[in-house]
Amino acid sequence: MSPLEHKALWGLRSDMHFLNHGSFGATPLVVQEEQSRIRARMEAQPIRYFVRHVPVELTHCAGLVAELVGAKAKNLSFVDNATAGVNAVLRSLPVGEGDRMVTLSHVYPAVRNAMQALAAQTGASVVEVRLPCPVLDDDWLNALDQALLGARLAVLDHVTSATGLVLPIQAMIALCRKHGVPVLVDGAHAPGLLPLQIEALGADWYTGNLHKWVCAPKGSAFLWAAPKHQANLQPPVIGHAYGQNWQQAFHTLGTRDYSNWLSIPAVLDFWSGIGGLDQARAHNNGLALEAEILLREGLGAQVAGPVEMRAAMVALLLPESAGVASKQGSLELNDRLWQAHRIEVPITPHEGRLWLRISAQLYNDLADYRALLSALQAIQVE
Numbered sequence: 198m199s200p201l202e203h204k205a206l207w208g209l210r211s212d213m214h215f216l217n218h219g220s221f222g223a224t225p226l227v228v229q230e231e232q233s234r235i236r237a238r239m240e241a242q243p244i245r246y247f248v249r250h251v252p253v254e255l256t257h258c259a260g261l262v263a264e265l266v267g268a269k270a271k272n273l274s275f276v277d278n279a280t281a282g283v284n285a286v287l288r289s290l291p292v293g294e295g296d297r298m299v300t301l302s303h304v305y306p307a308v309r310n311a312m313q314a315l316a317a318q319t320g321a322s323v324v325e326v327r328l329p330c331p332v333l334d335d336d337w338l339n340a341l342d343q344a345l346l347g348a349r350l351a352v353l354d355h356v357t358s359a360t361g362l363v364l365p366i367q368a369m370i371a372l373c374r375k376h377g378v379p380v381l382v383d384g385a386h387a388p389g390l391l392p393l394q395i396e397a398l399g400a401d402w403y404t405g406n407l408h409k410w411v412c413a414p415k416g417s418a419f420l421w422a423a424p425k426h427q428a429n430l431q432p433p434v435i436g437h438a439y440g441q442n443w444q445q446a447f448h449t450l451g452t453r454d455y456s457n458w459l460s461i462p463a464v465l466d467f468w469s470g471i472g473g474l475d476q477a478r479a480h481n482n483g484l485a486l487e488a489e490i491l492l493r494e495g496l497g498a499q500v501a502g503p504v505e506m507r508a509a510m511v512a513l514l515l516p517e518s519a520g521v522a523s524k525q526g527s528l529e530l531n532d533r534l535w536q537a538h539r540i541e542v543p544i545t546p547h548e549g550r551l552w553l554r555i556s557a558q559l560y561n562d563l564a565d566y567r568a569l570l571s572a573l574q575a576i577q578v579e
């Protein structure tokens with residue numbers, strides 16, 4: 198199937214170079230249609246749907262997700278998104294005055310806010326260990342090792358947001374274990390992008406989005422928790438099942454639309470029908486590598502990290518002439534690329550420079566990245 202045919206499967210605009218699968222994913226049309234059918238079923242027979250169908254189906258669908266990410270079904274619950282997963286864990290911890298929470302300087306801004314809010318409420322503090330960019334060596338792991346001494350909690354990315362780096366999660370978790378520091382892994386990007394065996398990682402909690410690289414409907418994510426932490430976990434909403442089994446408590450959130458999570462079988466069928474996620478991953482990683490070479494050579498740009506730290510996303514450092522390294526500067530460049538070239542690609546200020554992050558998905562081909570290269574070259578000579 199050609200990239201253009203894939204684009205049609207996803208229902209994406211045919212005139213768009215969509216190089217940002219990473220931010221919000223994209224949901225195939227067949228999955229959108231199934232979600233509509235589930236909603237119609239809800240409206241056709243609300244009582245039976247909410248009281249009988251939803252509880253049973255949610256457990257079934259969470260079991261399918263557990264299988265996909267290498268987890269035991271009883272250790273995984275749905276949440277709306279990774280932000281909600283992180284918040285649920287932070288609200289469940291007995292953090293107090295003087296406690297130190299550790300993260301990395303690439304932490305996702307919403308996660309940083311959640312950590313800082315907890316610190317402000319409790320008198321704890323947040324330490325951000327600097328992960329230099331480009332990453333040229335693993336000295337930062339020594340800095341992380343030192344910062345973990347005596348810490349109360351670590352919140353560590355599996356895949357960083359602005360810079361798309363796949364971090365050595367096993368080594369980072371081993372450092373946490375060495376210091377006896379509980380660790381929450383923010384794996385927002387990881388499901389679908391990386392092969393996962395969550396149970397084997399040895400983390401305390403792991404949250405990941407299904408709406409990004411698994412292409413589930415928006416608002417589909419999960420929280421995995423080691424058995425010893427489950428009884429203490431506060432669900433996002435205290436509802437009917439509060440105080441019961443943690444999974445039921447997380448799945449009983451009052452009257453709402455549960456069709457996002459109930460569409461999981463449809464999205465898994467979608468992937469089976471087009472060759473599977475493993476095959477897509479191999480294709481996407483290969484395309485991202487080709488695109489990286491094209492852009493790096495064409496722009497003379499540095500890449501955020503070595504090939505072992507990348508998957509289907511690559512971040513490149515833009516020349517200073519590309520724009521001002523601020524939120525405003527990145528939005529302006531973003532708008533120029535969209536308005537003049539129909540290119541959708543994220544640009545983020547990080548440590549005083551603008552970073553461009555490309556994604557590769559089955560609906561992309563090299564022509565998309567050639568269009569980006571020409572557009573950026575035109576902007577540079579203006």
Ligand SMILES: Cc1ncc(COP(=O)(O)O)c(C=O)c1O
Nearest residue numbers: 278279280305357358383385406
């Ligand atoms: C590392 C990381 N954490 C958390 C999030 C938040 O994801 P969501 O908006 O789905 O909660 C993102 C989103 O891109 C992310 O990249």
